[in-house]
Amino acid sequence: MAQPYLRRAVYAGSFDPPTNGHLWMIREAQALFDELIVAIGVNPEKNATYTVDERKTMLRAITTNFPNVRISAFENQFLVNYAKSVGAEYIVRGIRTGSDYEYERSMRYINHDLQPNIATVLLMPPREYAEVSSTMVKGMVGPQNWQEVIRRYVPDAVYEKIMQDHLYSAR
Template identity: 30%
Template sequence: MNKTAIYPGTFDPITYGHLDIITRATKIFDSITIAISNNFTKKPIFNLKERIELTRKVTLHLKNVKKILGFNDLLANLAKKEKANILIRGVRTIFDFDYEIKLAAINKQIYPDLDSIFLLSSKEVSFISSSFVKEIAKYKGDIKPYLPKEAHSALLRKLNNDSIK
């Protein structure tokens, strides 16, 4: 049985935390689609095209990552369209879990064939979030430990262009 899963997120920018979940998911599923949300409520500093390209570069070595796409729809609708019935969700804390179980229930109601699989973040990266990284970067802190080199370079370029306010 071919197991295809979607790993959704904003990836603004992609961090070692995201990469941890993606890498571990490739050991479980035959095919991974990374779905990058065009979520304007989060006010991303990278546009959707940039986030897709960064994610592509960072995951190039992972052969099970079959597709990277942007979306501007309900996640359950995207899963149905992509004929995927598994969502991969990374969980760092109990607060993440509380949010994720509610989201899983809503997605299941919209698309009954959709199941959510929760992967706990590895302890080495469990504290990393894109929001924290951007905040550290805004105040000229060292962000290198949190980002793959491609994302690190891209974020520094954004900083030099005054894209983070």
């Protein structure tokens, strides 16, 4: 018996840490596809705050309501080639600004050159998430009342992890 056609997509990022903007993207993308692979792209040139395992744990915690989401990681390969290796026909990317659009437009053409059968799907988050980034969240940790400020930008499980790590490092 033939297996039913499965629309599989990859949504990749550093997720260091995952934000409410990432969660919005995951929520939207998982509704569009039969399976969504949320993949941590490991860049050895970047100094990550959280290990890959910590980021996987946070992503699993915030995606428990989405049975069609799988958490993964990849290193030392182009995203489009990773997508092909996991049988995905789609890459999901977010556009927050005009410069994001220009970058993603260029990457879409390069990805097509490398893997013509993989399409890029661009999602535009609502305004309240458009300025949220992992870098922004990490930059807010420290000043007075930072806990109250970042709580609005990250899911609860991520907030708890940040608080746990901050309390541990303060000792």
